[in-house]
């Protein structure tokens with residue numbers, strides 16, 4: 001979610017009827033207590049600072065951190081594609097796998113897909129990958145071209161794509177303001193299902209229209225309410241039951 005202009009900032013600073021994702025993320029961190037954390041798209045570092053892990057990696061071609069990163073946090077000033085081409089994530093985490101990751105970089109389907117596939121290679125069965133912007137509010141803000149203040153892009157297509165091609169994953173989308181948070185579990189670092197057919201997935205999902213998903217949005221995106229008790233039980237299970 002892009003939020004640099006004052007109008008968008010007002011949206012975030014006003015009290016909303018429901019807690020937004022900056023209230024949900026710390027709960028997830030406190031509950032999962034990850035040893036390692038990776039964030040793609042860190043900007044000012046608001047979500048990165050929520051990680052209390054001994055080892056964290058933040059990746060962004062244009063970081064604008066407002067605070068010094070916590071001890072154990074390493075910042076890589078580059079795109080996520082560059083990072084995965086040039087670095088071994090496990091090595092950068094002190095030869096450890098990823099416990100928790102947050103994808104919030106380029107808000108286009110193909111970038112989110114590659115970010116997910118690249119991260120999964122360094123995960124284990126009980127890791128969790130969170131993906132921002134998976135429950136769009138309307139067609140305009142969910143489009144590939146940015147024409148709105150609040151812009152989630154077409155990251156939501158990642159959920160549709162994973163449901164079709166990776167039924168082995170357990171995933172849901174929390175309907176948390178402003179544009180939802182995907183939670184993906186039961187990861188398989190050995191899976192090549194996505195990486196072996198990237199071009200075909202781009203061809204299928206880049207033109208995929210919002211109207212194909214919207215009439216059945218909650219089911220298509222495995223929507224769950226933003227109720228902590230429910231989210232906690234989903235995170236407690238070794239894998240998340242699809243809804």
Ligand SMILES: C[S@@+](CC[C@H](N)C(=O)[O-])C[C@H]1O[C@@H](n2cnc3c(N)ncnc32)[C@H](O)[C@@H]1O
Nearest residue numbers: 001041042043046047060062079080104105106
């Ligand atoms: C919405 S901001 C991230 C906000 C941050 N996660 C937070 O909640 O505090 C998106 C960030 O993604 C970064 N970005 C854009 N393209 C990227 C890419 N290809 N790889 C990694 N980061 C990217 C942008 O520079 C921007 O800082």
